[in-house]
Amino acid sequence: MGSIRIIKKSCTPSFQRWSNNKNRILDFGYEMQKLLKWISQSGNVGLRVLWLILHLAIAIWYFLLGVVQSVESFLIATDILKRYEALDISKVRYLAVVIHSEEARHLSKVFELLQWLADIGVKSVCLYDAEGVLKKNKEVIAERFSNAKLPEGAAVNGPLVTCRNLTMEFVSFADGKEAVVKAANYLFVKHYANGIKEKLQFTEPQMGEALGAIGSGGAEPDLLLIYGPTRCHLGFPAWRLRYTEIVHMGPLKSMSYGSLVKAIFKYTMVHQNYGS
């Protein structure tokens, strides 16, 4: 009985008008939603396009900068630009070179770089690549660099190799964080293992000594040259990087003698306050 009354009521003209209006409102709302979605998608597309244009402009800028740098390094290498001739190499006591591991596999480029460094007068260089490619090939590099089989005169002292007046140290990612951990274990065994009760306070010299004891105690470089796609030191041992000037040279495949000279020259002109 009740249900027949409800059905009768729903067939009245006013209810139908209300129902039609409701449908129109729903349709309108749906259309609005579609329109807003379209606007936001176009907005997103618009933003994406702007972003791509921005990055394209930057890529063009870097390309032009690269062209200018190539011309400048050509002028330096051919002695046309005289201002870099007064390079005082003695100010660079220890030079480090970080090479992107993929590029480090091109050993011919590495030999060329070492040759240039020797020509400029660098006496000690630290070669770093994260994966240890250079470390694995250190005998090959040393032999090729000295142009002969390693003579008895050439000292292969752990990570150090000396030939033709250039001492080379080969370092990898394992000499960074892993070395600090080994030093921590060394310090634990030295100071805590025999049950000393007093409160100890480790100092930085003790840490340095521990790193030396486990074989990762190299000197701190004055200047670090990065040959790779980005300006990032890729995990060079943190303990040795305190006040090192870091310069990005670009990829190894586009290295040039002129830019190397310019980078070293600019370093020799820098004055450090060391915080004071």
Place this chain on the structure above:
Amino acid sequence: MEKRIGDQVSNLFEYLGSFLRKGIFSVLSVGPVPDHIAFIMDGNRRYAKKRNLLEGAGHRFGFLALTNMLRYCYELGVKYVTIYAFSIDNFKRRPEEVQSTMQLIQAKIEDLIREESMVNQYGVRIYFLGNLKLLSKPVRLAAERAMVATAGNTKAVLLICLAYTSTDEIVHAVQECCEEKRDRVRALESNGEGYGLTSPRGNKKDKSKRTIVVSDVEEHMYAAAVPDPDVIIRTSGETRLSNFLLWQSANCLLYSPSIFWPEIGFRHLVWAVLDFQRNFSYLKDKSKHS
């Protein structure tokens, strides 16, 4: 009357500036945005000298530049910002200079935790990294108050490096690892279990028998609570890290604009973010392998 018009005009410019910034940030946000940016605020004294200002004025302009940069970073959506406020090496400066810098730092910390400050506006939690025992008591207490006052903020994080050097951080972490291991060993011994201290091999389940590993050291770093920085920006064109975040910067982009710190502005942040986006895939790849 004139002052009111002046205020309204400056409000309008501020509003326009903020609108333009939001527009540029929405374009930048199409690409990856750095999660963590670190600043080495170098060049305050040289800026004061260049502008013939009084000695302390450079630091005050520097603080203004800092507030602006923090605002821009948090608007862009950078979650963590670290600043190198005072190095252990800076204690070597003249005592009067150290004293006045410390007073400025204390005053600014107190400003930061006030109700209406930017820190509460953006929901920023403050941490202080460094050997805080080297600071004078009032500064240390102000720092502790700031950490407690902002502990409830969850939207972003500001890490202030005070009396900090990376080498000190590493030594401190190593010290804590050794002490933790000694305590574990003592606990085992007091339970009557035999133990070979010098033996490196051991059951993986028994943490105390194994040697200290990289993750142990990283857990005890001052900056353990946050991810490694994506970009480190050092002003005044200097290209060294000066003992800042050396451990954490293995896969971090280094950017050195040649302006002094008080001159840093919005465009430098935009350039740093664009540089980060250009190198993003390479850096992400490197950090996966390390």
